[in-house]
Amino acid sequence: MKIVEKSSKKQDIEFKPNIVCFCCNWCSYAGADLAGVSRFQYPASIRIIRVMCSGRVEPAFILKSFKDNIDGVLVTGCHIGDCHYISGNEFTKDRFERLTKILKFLGLEDRFRLEWISASEGKKFAELITTFTNQIKKLGPLNNI
Amino acid sequence: MVIKGKLREYLNNCYQCAMCSGICQMGRIQKYTPSRIIQLIIEGFEDRIVESGMLWDCLTCNSCLEKCPYEVNFAEIVRDARNKMLDARIMPKIAHKGFYTLLSEIMSKENITPEKTFEWVPSGCKVSEEGNILYFVGCAPLFNYEFDESMNNAVDTLKILCKIENEPIVLLKDEKCCGHDLLWQGKIEAFKKLAIHNIKAFERSGASLIVTSCAEGYRTLKIDYPSMFENFNIEVKHLVEYLYEKLKANKIKFKKEKKNTKILKLTYHDPCRLSRFLPKSFNIYEKIRYIFKELEKIGYVYNEMVHNKSNSLCCGVSCWLNCSDKAKALRYHRMLEAKDVADNLITTCPKCEIHFRCLQNDTETVQDINVIDLSNLLENVIEVIPSKQNK
Numbered sequence: 001m002k003i004v005e006k007s008s009k010k011q012d013i014e015f016k017p018n019i020v021c022f023c024c025n026w027c028s029y030a031g032a033d034l035a036g037v038s039r040f041q042y043p044a045s046i047r048i049i050r051v052m053c054s055g056r057v058e059p060a061f062i063l064k065s066f067k068d069n070i071d072g073v074l075v076t077g078c079h080i081g082d083c084h085y086i087s088g089n090e091f092t093k094d095r096f097e098r099l100t101k102i103l104k105f106l107g108l109e110d111r112f113r114l115e116w117i118s119a120s121e122g123k124k125f126a127e128l129i130t131t132f133t134n135q136i137k138k139l140g141p142l143n144n145i
Numbered sequence: 146m147v148i149k150g151k152l153r154e155y156l157n158n159c160y161q162c163a164m165c166s167g168i169c170q171m172g173r174i175q176k177y178t179p180s181r182i183i184q185l186i187i188e189g190f191e192d193r194i195v196e197s198g199m200l201w202d203c204l205t206c207n208s209c210l211e212k213c214p215y216e217v218n219f220a221e222i223v224r225d226a227r228n229k230m231l232d233a234r235i236m237p238k239i240a241h242k243g244f245y246t247l248l249s250e251i252m253s254k255e256n257i258t259p260e261k262t263f264e265w266v267p268s269g270c271k272v273s274e275e276g277n278i279l280y281f282v283g284c285a286p287l288f289n290y291e292f293d294e295s296m297n298n299a300v301d302t303l304k305i306l307c308k309i310e311n312e313p314i315v316l317l318k319d320e321k322c323c324g325h326d327l328l329w330q331g332k333i334e335a336f337k338k339l340a341i342h343n344i345k346a347f348e349r350s351g352a353s354l355i356v357t358s359c360a361e362g363y364r365t366l367k368i369d370y371p372s373m374f375e376n377f378n379i380e381v382k383h384l385v386e387y388l389y390e391k392l393k394a395n396k397i398k399f400k401k402e403k404k405n406t407k408i409l410k411l412t413y414h415d416p417c418r419l420s421r422f423l424p425k426s427f428n429i430y431e432k433i434r435y436i437f438k439e440l441e442k443i444g445y446v447y448n449e450m451v452h453n454k455s456n457s458l459c460c461g462v463s464c465w466l467n468c469s470d471k472a473k474a475l476r477y478h479r480m481l482e483a484k485d486v487a488d489n490l491i492t493t494c495p496k497c498e499i500h501f502r503c504l505q506n507d508t509e510t511v512q513d514i515n516v517i518d519l520s521n522l523l524e525n526v527i528e529v530i531p532s533k534q535n536k
Contacts, residue, residue, distance in 0.1 A: 059290075063247035098290050105259050105286070106251060143256065 017071040017136040021046045021129075022061070024054045026084040027118045028076035034122030042129040045136075046074070053077070055088030059099040062112060069143045072111045072136040074128070079116040089116070110139060152222055158215040159183045165209030165219060170459050171202060174471055179209045179219050186222075200226045201237040202467055204475075205329055206459040207421035220422075227331030237330065240468035241291070246330060248287055249322040253335040255342075258319050261286060265296050270303055271313035279315040279352035280306055283362045284322050285495060292499050301520040302358040302384055309397060309529055315350050325361040326464040328369060340370055344377050358384045358520055360418040360494035361463075368423070383419065384520060385493055388527075389432040392439060400528040401443045410446045411437065411522075412487035414479065414501075415457040416494035430454045433493070433519075443526065448486035458482070460497040468500075476504050480511040489515045491522055 023029040029050050035042065051057055054077025062073050075096065077089040096114045103109040113132060117125050159180070166178030177185070177199055185194055194200065200223050209219045230237075239246050252259060265286065266272055280303060288295035306314050324339035347355065357363050363383040370377045382390075391397045419429050430453075437447040452458045458479045461472030480501060483490045492498050501516040 058242050058244075060242035060244045060247055063244065063251060067247055067250050102248065102287060102290055105261065106248075106257055107260060108251075108257075143254075 015137060015141060017045050017133060017141070018069075019046045019072040019074060019129075019133065019136060020065045020070050021048050021074040021076065022054065022057045023048050023050055024077040024084075024089075025050055025052045027078035027082065027116075028054075028125070030119035031076075031117040031121050031125045034119065035125045036122075038122050040122055040126035042126040043133045045133045046129055053083065053085050053088040054092040055083075055085065057092065059095060059102075062099065062103075066108060066111070066142065069141075071139075071142045072113075072132060074132060075112075075114045076117045076125075076128075077114075079118055082118060111136065111142065152218075152225055155217045155219075155222065156183060156187055159187070159217050160215070162214065164212040164214065165217075168208045168212045170206055170208060170475060171204055171471065175199070175202060183217065183219070183222070191226075195226060195229050195233055196235065198230060198235040198237075200230065201235075204459050204461065204467075204472075205463050206417045208417075208459070211421050211455050224329060224331060227329075228333055229331075231331050237466055238469075239330070240462065240465045243465075244290075245284070245287065245465055246326055248284075249324065249327050249339065250332070250335050252321045253324075253327070253338040255338065259321060261316075261318050261320065263316060265300060266316070267300055267304055270307040272303075272316045273313040274315065274318065275351050276313055276315045277351075277353050278306070278310055278312065279317070279347065279350055279355045281323070281355050281357040281359075281362055281366065282316065282320065283357065283359045283495075285359075287322075288495070288499065292502075294502070295495065295499065298358055298495050298498070298518045298520055301518070301524040302356075304524050305384070305388075305520060305527055306356060308527060309391060315352050317346050317350060319346055321346075323359075323362045323365045325365040325369075328365065329464040330466065337373065340374060344370065344374055347377075347379055352379060355379055355381045356384060356387050357381065358493070358495075358518070360416040361496065364418040364422050383429065383493070385419070385429055385433045385436065388523070389435055392436065395530060396532070397527055397529055399439055399443050399523075399526045402525055408444060408446055409489055410448060410487040411440070411489045411491055412448050412450050412483050413437065413453075414450070414460070414483065414490055414492040414497060415454060416492060416497050417457075417459060417463065419493055420455050420457065436519075436523075440526070446487075450482045450486055452479075452482065460494075460500045462496070462500050473504060473507070476500060477508060477511065480504060480514060484511060484514050488513065489517060489522075491517060491519055493519045 023032055032048060054075055057075050065073050077092055080089055083089045100109055103112055115128055161180055161184060163180040166172050166180045169178050172178045182194060203223045205220045205223060207220050282299050285295050285299040321339050321342050324336040328336040366381045415430055441447055459475055461475040462468045498516055498518055505512050
């Protein structure tokens with residue numbers, strides 16, 4: 001995660017958040033692709049990491065991102081019932097409900113979101129990135145709250 | 146990378162009697178044993194030790210120090226080497242994908258102030274933010290993420306404290322992790338940040354006594370904080386010590402439970418942080434045996450395991466490092482020992498408890514033994530003797 005360079009810390013330059021977005025190979029990544037192909041505009045604040053299934057995303061990945069000063073983390077996967085591996089995203093849901101409690105304790109729960117995006121929802125993907133980026137912009141950078 | 150100062154003194158004291166290698170619990174399966182490692186460092190092969198990453202496998206159970214005639218503190222050499230291994234980017238394999246270590250590391254950032262919720266506080270317990278007696282909860286609420294029973298320990302300890310003390314018990318809202326795991330994983334910078342935050346929080350609360358129910362937390366608060374920060378001088382007591390003093394002062398006694406007619410056979414697992422990691426004068430393992438002696442009077446049966454007190458075997462995992470088949474074999478061995486003499490395995494370390502329970506999910510032969518924390522056992526049997534002066 002160290003490849004992601006932080007933008008300049010000077011206040012007069014607009015804060016550009018760094019957001020890590022985990023996309024599942026079968027739905028969300030295709031959705032992100034569709035958003036690109038259809039030329040929907042969204043901020044260039046995200047770094048997409050493709051995983052085979054949202055169930056692959058360990059809670060430790062989220063914590064590792066926060067530890068390395070990433071401002072926000074998105075996890076996206078197929079809608080419940082649509083998982084390519086039948087029940088992968090159900091595990092994800094259960095897992096991140098537990099993680100949210102921990103993040104609440106650390107005061108980071110606003111910086112993390114779990115969303116379902118299917119391959120046909122390019123528009124939704126673009127909107128999600130826009131709203132989430134705005135949300136993170138309001139919260140400010142993680143390393144100097 | 147040359148070891149200096151106190152550690153160098155340790156090394157020079159070693160005369161290769163290899164007692165440590167004989168007692169080392171990993172020694173049977175390791176390529177290098179403690180005495181060999183010390184010899185290699187003295188001969189100038191420290192880099193080779195660091196590069197091989199072999200010291201990540203050390204349990205830091207301190208059995209070697211117990212037997213050493215010259216008190217060569219091998220665990221501290223390991224801690225120092227781990228710090229160097231991190232610098233050399235030789236990474237350990239941390240259990241649970243490093244989840245709990247990452248939590249501590251995030252907490253060590255100055256701009257993150259955790260906010261604990263007190264939903265778990267049982268009704269009838271008075272808690273406040275300022276007062277005399279502080280209960281250091283530690284990471285139990287965080288373990289709740291995977292281990293559903295992890296809070297029982299904290300709940301019961303708080304119940305005991307509230308029963309004995311008249312004043313409200315202090316619980317800190319912004320209490321951070323004590324940093325034990327980071328310290329023993331060699332992340333000393335992060336540990337110091339956590340310690341500074343905690344010491345400030347302790348002082349703000351105005352507490353004169355800190356009680357903890359966690360073995361690792363106790364060792365860290367009692368030994369490591371004062372050794373690094375001289376201004377920290379609040380008294381720290383483990384629940385065992387606290388109850389022992391109350392028993393001696395005739396403030397509490399144990400009463401028999403009415404419902405429970407079955408005779409409970411108990412045995413006690415000494416966590417390394419409460420026996421070998423403390424100076425001999427602390428004598429916690431005798432204090433807890435006094436508590437068991439008192440319990441015997443009300444009908445419990447207490448049996449000692451083959452390896453006990455400072456000789457006790459390790460649960461196999463400390464500071465979330467190297468939970469592997471080897472560690473599980475050690476733990477299995479320990480549980481069989483317990484099974485021979487009792488049906489209830491008592492411990493005072495939440496992590497030992499978690500690890501023993503975890504093994505029970507895997508192995509059928511040890512499933513019938515009941516692993517419980519001391520506070521869970523005592524919660525129902527403690528009775529306060531009303532003081533005569535008040536009447």
